[in-house]
Each structure stands twice: as C-alpha cells, then as structure tokens.
Amino acid sequence: MFGRKNGAAAESAGQPEEKAADPITGKGTPTPRRKDQEAARRRPLVPTDRKASRAADRQAAADERARVRRALETGDERHLPLKDRGPQKRFARDTVDARFNLGEYLMFAALAFVVISFVVPQASEAQFYILIAFWVVFALVILDTFWLSRQLRRRLTDKFREIERGTVWYGAMRALQFRPLRLPKPQVTRGQYPS
Known part of the structure; x- marks a missing residue:
C-alpha cells in the first residue's frame, strides 16, 4: 500500500524505481533438470590421471590416520576406531583406568x-620357588580380572x-595392558571413577 504510493511518487518525479536483484538460488529459480544433475555427479570409473589419483588417495589415508592418532591421544569420540566408540566403551575405559589393576x-x-x-x-x-611365585602372581591376576569384570558388569547395568x-x-x-601404553590414552586419574 505505502510502496505503491512511493513508487507512483517516484515515477511522477521522473525517477525510475529500483528493482530488487533476482536471487540466483532458492525458490525463485527453476528446478534443475535431472539429466543435468546426473551429468554433474558423473565421474569416470577409471580416473584419467592415475598418478594424481593415487597421490590423492595416499594423502587422504594419511590424513585419516593422523585424525585417528590424535583421537587416540585425546579421546575424541568422533574419530576413534569403531571398536572404541560409544558411551559404554568410554565408561568401561574410565572405570578400568580409575582403578589399580594387577594385570598391567x-x-x-x-x-x-x-x-x-x-x-x-x-x-x-630356588627354581621351584620362583615357579610357584610366578603361578601365584598369575592366579592373583586372574582373580583381580574376574573381580573387575563383575564390578564393571554391575556398574554398566x-x-x-x-x-x-x-x-x-x-x-x-x-586392564591387562600397562597403563601408559593403553590406547585410547587414559582420560581419568586413579581413583577418579565415572559417575
């Protein structure tokens, strides 16, 4: 209503009315044809420059390895290997890392x-006693791991x-790995159990 009056006033004053620029994308443009979209997505099965393609693949693989390595250091859930992902795996890792384990x-x-x-x-x-001592340590590790499994099952449930x-x-x-060598790296200190 007011725009018409202003437009009419502008025309009567001899000044042409400024038109809004047509948007390039969005609802005002026609839908691209299917043939054009498929042609834009089409790639050759065998790349023309194989050397460059191999180099790009090697670089992509190296980048992915670097991302996974950083995730194993920092505990970043998005880039961890599939076997280490998920809230339950993280909870299990934190529970194990928070306790003292004989197995390590x-x-x-x-x-x-x-x-x-x-x-x-x-x-x-002395050889006999050394062998007995080793088997005692081994039995204690088995008992400790069994106790950890029961505790972990209860806490997870x-x-x-x-x-x-x-x-x-x-x-x-x-729990059987030496703490500094564990991957992903421990994110909690001893005694800092997850809630």
Whole structure:
C-alpha cells in the first residue's frame, strides 16, 4: 500500500524505481533438470590421471590416520576406531583406568621370571620357588580380572540398563595392558571413577 504510493511518487518525479536483484538460488529459480544433475555427479570409473589419483588417495589415508592418532591421544569420540566408540566403551575405559589393576604388571613379572630362570641353576630348589611365585602372581591376576569384570558388569547395568556385547571383555583386556601404553590414552586419574 505505502510502496505503491512511493513508487507512483517516484515515477511522477521522473525517477525510475529500483528493482530488487533476482536471487540466483532458492525458490525463485527453476528446478534443475535431472539429466543435468546426473551429468554433474558423473565421474569416470577409471580416473584419467592415475598418478594424481593415487597421490590423492595416499594423502587422504594419511590424513585419516593422523585424525585417528590424535583421537587416540585425546579421546575424541568422533574419530576413534569403531571398536572404541560409544558411551559404554568410554565408561568401561574410565572405570578400568580409575582403578589399580594387577594385570598391567603381569608382563613385567613374566619377564622377571624368564631372566631369573636363566640366572638360577635349573636343579636348585630356588627354581621351584620362583615357579610357584610366578603361578601365584598369575592366579592373583586372574582373580583381580574376574573381580573387575563383575564390578564393571554391575556398574554398566546400573548406568545403561543393557550392556552392549563385548563391553565387559573390552574392559578386562584393557586392564591387562600397562597403563601408559593403553590406547585410547587414559582420560581419568586413579581413583577418579565415572559417575
């Protein structure tokens, strides 16, 4: 209503009315034809420049590896490997990393056993005690891992109701790794259990 009056006043004054620029995209433009859209998306099955294509593929793979490596360091959920993704896996990791696990020292005990068995003579009585000590440590690790599995199953059930398949095993295997070598890296300190 007011625009017409202004337009009429502008015309009577001899000034041409300014027209709004037509939008290039949006509702005012015609829908592209299907043939044109398919032609724009069409790519050759075999690229014409194979050397450049291989180089681009190598670069893309290197970028993806770098993203995954950073995610394993920082715990970024978006770029973690599929086996480490999800809230239940993260909860299991944090629970394992918050407690002291005997299993993470099993490899050191095994290495010490091998070294001592070379030093101590085979026929001596000390060799028997060393073997007994190793089996005691091994049995304690099994008991500790069993206790962790029960604790983890209970905590996961309390928080998530249903446990995803393999989550408890995932946590138990993580408990057998030396803490500084675990991937993804621990995001909690000892004693800092997830709620």
